[in-house]
Amino acid sequence: MPLDSKTLCLGALDAGFNTGYDIRKAFENGPFQHYQSLSYGSIYPALNALLAEGLVTCRPHSQDGRPDKKVYTITEAGRSALRAALLQPLEFDRLRSGFMFALSFAHRMAPGELSRLLDDYIRGHYDLADELARIDGVTTPGDRFLIRMGADVCRAWGRWIEENRAALEHDIQAYRTARVPLRDGTHG
Amino acid sequence: MPLDSKTLCLGALDAGFNTGYDIRKAFENGPFQHYQSLSYGSIYPALNALLAEGLVTCRPHSQDGRPDKKVYTITEAGRSALRAALLQPLEFDRLRSGFMFALSFAHRMAPGELSRLLDDYIRGHYDLADELARIDGVTTPGDRFLIRMGADVCRAWGRWIEENRAALEHDIQAYRTARVPLRDGTHG
DNA sequence: TTCGATATATATCAAACCAATATAGGTGAC
DNA sequence: GTCACCTATATTGGTTTGATATATATCGAA
Incomplete structure (x- = not known):
């Protein structure tokens, strides 16, 4: 019942973070930092899986000087999957102290x-x-x-x-x- | 700075849990369950490493019907290592919610x-x-x-x-x- | 102006870790 | 008697983390 990487990525995408790099920041410095963690090694494979399942779409975004972005967008199916995952019985807060x-x-x-x-x-x-x-x-x-x-x-x-x-x-x-x-x- | 498996095992041994099975219970149902986790896949390798480093000793303990125990005992060097690890700067509580x-x-x-x-x-x-x-x-x-x-x-x-x-x-x-x-x- | 630090951006890898399972006999309920 | 659970060690498979590689850009300080 712990939320898996794919659900966490869907949530981040729904919250407006739309690249792998951005999603990482959402869990490192952003809104999720104090109650969830997720690193590149989980994010990029999860995005690929979500893409294969049709829960997100991806269009490459060329930029001036910087490396090319892959801008991900959550689909309607993705929103349904997110909703379903968040309404399922959740395990209680786990602390590591x-x-x-x-x-x-x-x-x-x-x-x-x-x-x-x-x-x-x-x-x-x-x-x-x-x-x-x-x-x-x-x-x-x-x-x-x-x-x-x-x-x-x-x-x-x-x-x-x-x-x-x-x-x-x-x-x-x-x-x-x-x-x-x-x-x-x-x-x- | 998160506490590693070896430190957690040393702590469990110091607290009186003296087999791999007992240590697991200490983290599953016992005193540590609400703020640390540790599973067999970490415990048994950690005990072997601690043994090799001289931080614990081990003597086999034959039992009536049940499987043989390996009873571990923390050494003085082990207690020093535990003390040192616990007095080092600790990372703040990490929550997964x-x-x-x-x-x-x-x-x-x-x-x-x-x-x-x-x-x-x-x-x-x-x-x-x-x-x-x-x-x-x-x-x-x-x-x-x-x-x-x-x-x-x-x-x-x-x-x-x-x-x-x-x-x-x-x-x-x-x-x-x-x-x-x-x-x-x-x-x- | 060049050096070092930091930021953007994707991707991969080793090490660590967890959950589950294998193995094997014992105990207790019903 | 068999089903579920307890004791006990050990390993495996899959996931996750943390670090690193790669490449470019900005910005302040020396």
Whole structure:
């Protein structure tokens, strides 16, 4: 149920990105960057497949100096396929977080190391919130909704960590005391 | 800077999962499931590499009826490598969200379709919050912290969507009115 | 003015990774 | 008794990423 490369390309084409290069930018710096990823190695084969299936058309576009463009256009069949894919049951958001993995070993860290890790994680959330808040020129209602949601949730998330980091540090103290009750013991 | 398979395996070993099968479970159903993924095709080669590098040791463990286990143990060099990897600058959380991608095409959906999508997305957040809240037997402070964080953020996230979905629907109305001002026009 | 960086644009490749399967016996339900 | 699922290692096929190749253009700095 994860969205496949072809669906992601159809979406990007529907959103107005009409070359392989443009589609890549949509996932690298553009509107999709924060919740999907797609690279050239997936995009160009996907466009070829979509072309073979009649879900997109392609006309070469000669340019002044720059390399020739292949301008892709989504067809009606393509829009149907996109709609169908987006209305199918979607798998829930999948997160890949190095910070959380690291935090699960908090009890192995020195206080300063943990503190720096939490600082970075909090900052990451506030930075992303600010970055989202700075975005302008967004035309579609869905994108406006997603940007506001992202910014508000990131701020709440960062605030949560700030408000609860002390509890984590206390819990680590308790954990260490329970496991190594003698401070001057022989076990390192 | 994403954590590689070897680091993830070292972490799982340090956390007490000591066979390839156990490590897989740690990423499928266990403590890492919500923020990292790792499958057999990565785990077994990684364990072999770690063994060759002296970061883990391995002793076969014959069992009653079941297949033989290979019980892996992290070495001191392995713990150093894990520490070093976790203290290196980490890339910020990467999200893969089919829901957000779909929501960015909200203006293309019928009201009922959008409503169902939002319902599912809200439910997904509350369900995850409940699932996290139900977890017990967590021994390390980091994991306790992460579970509380996940549950609280998920609930706040779900609440945000509930409180702002009406604004999205109104925005879509306005968007459509601005683009197709005549309701009885000839353009479908 | 030339150097280095960046942008436009398509395309391919190696390495990494995931999902599924093969293999093989055990356990438990019904 | 057979059907489904659990334990356990290992491999394969297909997908994806990240990097690179190729070619041209712009632009600021040295």
